[in-house]
Amino acid sequence: KRIAIFASGAGSNAKKIIEYFTHHAAIQVALIVCNKPGAGVLSVATHYGIPTLLIEKEQFFRGNAYVDELKAAHIDFIILAGFLWKIPSALIQAYPNKIINIHPALLPKYGGKGMYGQFVHEAVLAARELESGITVHLVDELYDHGQMVFQAQCPVLPGDTAATLAQRIHALEHKHYPEVIEQFIMQH
Numbered sequence: 001k002r003i004a005i006f007a008s009g010a011g012s013n014a015k016k017i018i019e020y021f022t023h024h025a026a027i028q029v030a031l032i033v034c035n036k037p038g039a040g041v042l043s044v045a046t047h048y049g050i051p052t053l054l055i056e057k058e059q060f061f062r063g064n065a066y067v068d069e070l071k072a073a074h075i076d077f078i079i080l081a082g083f084l085w086k087i088p089s090a091l092i093q094a095y096p097n098k099i100i101n102i103h104p105a106l107l108p109k110y111g112g113k114g115m116y117g118q119f120v121h122e123a124v125l126a127a128r129e130l131e132s133g134i135t136v137h138l139v140d141e142l143y144d145h146g147q148m149v150f151q152a153q154c155p156v157l158p159g160d161t162a163a164t165l166a167q168r169i170h171a172l173e174h175k176h177y178p179e180v181i182e183q184f185i186m187q188h
């Protein structure tokens, strides 16, 4: 099975996913799709020799949503890892139940439009939550909304800042996301 990773940022999750599947018998990271020129994930892709596709807003939202390009690359599953654009229905229809996302909080709380990166952790801290975590879910037409696939928790510690909480969440993502992707794909 060939997967495409969609990312807009540093690409620390993409790096872990690429490393995890490097010698995998059945699953291969075949493409990195990015909507931000200069994003760190593009250097990660170059480092591991993974082809990249830099996408434009016009074609993504008002064109074919790059479905033709993904099908031409024989992509079977789409993995969102810090991708900040909403997924258009054309892409969801082309990949039914084959698109998953990771969110750095325990959905359904602290999700939705504008809830990404440090904003999520600031909201968790402001609400004085004692725990936070990660959520992997199927992607549907709404932000951070689809059927849940996996969750893992971690404590929010006294004195935590958005940065220290983000670090703990990243560690949880890097530990679990590659294995969750593997189980999800092997079951489908």
Ligand SMILES: N[C@@H]1O[C@H](COP(=O)(O)O)[C@@H](O)[C@H]1O
Pocket: 007, 008, 009, 010, 011, 012, 013, 014, 081, 082, 083, 102, 103, 104, 116, 117, 170, 173
């Ligand atoms: N959706 C969120 O965006 C962040 C991306 O980080 P990276 O993988 O680019 O380092 C991750 O925390 C992920 O949960």
